[in-house]
Amino acid sequence: MADATTRSLPSAAATQWLMSMPPAARFVLHGDAAARAAAAPVWGTAFAEQACRAEIGNGRAALWLGPDEYLLLSADIESEAALAASLEQALGDLPHALVNISHRQFALEIRGPHAATILSGACPLDLDLAEFPIGMCTRTALAKADIVLWRTAAEVFHLEVWRSFSGYVTGLLNEIALEFHRV
Amino acid sequence: MLIIDCPYCGKRPEIEFSYGGQAHLARPQQPAQLDDQAWAEFLYMRTNIKGVYAERWRHARGCGRFFNALRDTTTDHFLAFYKTGEPRPTLPAQHERTT
Numbered sequence: 001m002a003d004a005t006t007r008s009l010p011s012a013a014a015t016q017w018l019m020s021m022p023p024a025a026r027f028v029l030h031g032d033a034a035a036r037a038a039a040a041p042v043w044g045t046a047f048a049e050q051a052c053r054a055e056i057g058n059g060r061a062a063l064w065l066g067p068d069e070y071l072l073l074s075a076d077i078e079s080e081a082a083l084a085a086s087l088e089q090a091l092g093d094l095p096h097a098l099v100n101i102s103h104r105q106f107a108l109e110i111r112g113p114h115a116a117t118i119l120s121g122a123c124p125l126d127l128d129l130a131e132f133p134i135g136m137c138t139r140t141a142l143a144k145a146d147i148v149l150w151r152t153a154a155e156v157f158h159l160e161v162w163r164s165f166s167g168y169v170t171g172l173l174n175e176i177a178l179e180f181h182r183v
Numbered sequence: 184m185l186i187i188d189c190p191y192c193g194k195r196p197e198i199e200f201s202y203g204g205q206a207h208l209a210r211p212q213q214p215a216q217l218d219d220q221a222w223a224e225f226l227y228m229r230t231n232i233k234g235v236y237a238e239r240w241r242h243a244r245g246c247g248r249f250f251n252a253l254r255d256t257t258t259d260h261f262l263a264f265y266k267t268g269e270p271r272p273t274l275p276a277q278h279e280r281t282t
Contacts, residue, residue, distance in 0.1 A: 040192040051192050051246070066246035067191055124184075141198060141244045 010024070017115065017181060018127070021107035021158070025080040027087070028065070030180040031096035042090040043072060054150055055139045063137040063150060071137075071148060071160070077102065087114060106166060108159040114180040116154050121176035123147075129154060145169050189242045190250050192253045203239030205229045206251040207271065233257055237271050 029039060036047040045062045047070055054063040063071040074083060081115040084100050091098065110118060116127040122143040125132060137150035145168055148160035161169045185197040211217055211225060230236075236256050241249045253263040253274065263272045 066248060069247065124198060138192065139245050139247075140195075144245050 014183070017110060017112040017118070017177065018170070019109050020170075021109055022075070023077045023096075024102065024107060025072075025074040025077050025083055026100070026102045026105065027084065028099045028101055029070045029072055029096065030068055030098075031091070031094065032068055035091055035094045035096040038090050038092070038094055039087055039096075042086050050088045052136050054135055061150075063148065065127045065137075065139055065148070072179075073107075103163075105160050108161060108170070108173075109152075109156060110159065111153075111156040113155060114177070115157055118173060118177050118180065119149070119157060122172055123149065125149070125150075142169060143172055185259070185261070187240060187252070187261065188267055189245060189248075190264050190266045191246045192242060195242070195245055199242060199244040201241045201243040203241050203249060206237040206239045235262060237273065239267075 029035070031039070041138065043062060044060050045057040047062050048055050048064045049063070051067075052064055054061055058060075059075045062071065065071050074080075076083075080100065080102055084098065086120055087098055095114040116132075120127055123140060125138070125140055132151055134151050134153060135144070137148060139146065139148050141147070142149075142159070142161075145165040147169070150158040150160075152158050159169070186193050186194050187197055187200050189200075208225070211221075214222060214225075218226070233256055236254055238254060239249055239254055241247070242250055249267050251265050251267060251269075251271070253259055253272070254261050262274055265272055
């Protein structure tokens with residue numbers, strides 16, 4: 001049985017191709033074009049109008065999840081509360097929903113020449129560079145887990161995984177990767 | 184596996200979607216004023232046609248949105264996809280079998 005320490009900190013054993021990312025501030029913003037226009041200057045990135053695209057800048061990212069739904073990521077976990085407050089202030093009375101999900105999920109990064117092939121072992125999307133270009137992001141399925149998949153470079157994928165699925169997802173990826181790596 | 188063309192995200196595998204039943208059903212404005220027969224008709228009775236069927240799908244493991252699709256229930260081929268609120272598109276005559 002896992003003790004309290006290992007249960008509270010999802011992580012993957014660091015390897016050359018799979019690593020867990022440091023804690024990050026995360027928000028989900030639901031809002032129409034007016035709400036996004038108000039939030040963009042505070043957040044510091046644009047909000048992609050094109051489906052399934054991420055915008056990045058200044059250590060922050062805004063990922064399109066749905067027609068009025070965006071996942072906001074900031075590497076600066078320390079300013080989590082201040083960020084939420086400044087976004088709420090900018091959004092004011094505009095119809096919106098801003099939810100802090102910093103601790104609901106954690107991030108994995110898969111990199112290397114086999115990254116797309118390993119993901120294809122459990123993800124049904126076509127991950128060819130032409131079909132899933134750099135900057136594309138989407139919520140999708142990794143076997144039985146729901147993930148957010150984001151291609152940050154040709155051979156680098158960023159995964160947002162719900163923390164209770166950490167053991168399942170990392171275990172599954174390691175098993176798939178046995179074909180390519182000595183894990 | 185079916186390939187379903189989400190009007191928001193594009194073509195995705197079937198396992199990202201959940202089925203939502205017959206489309207274009209309007210919930211009665213005042214359910215309390217209906218008798219049991221009329222309420223049961225709304226709740227349970229569906230056309231279940233052999234042919235082109237307008238049905239709802241939800242991109243549950245994607246953008247999360249409901250949309251409508253036209254599917255031929257005899258061939259399982261999708262014929263059209265459109266957003267919720269848009270009228271049912273008309274198809275070329277060879278598809279308009281409804282019996």
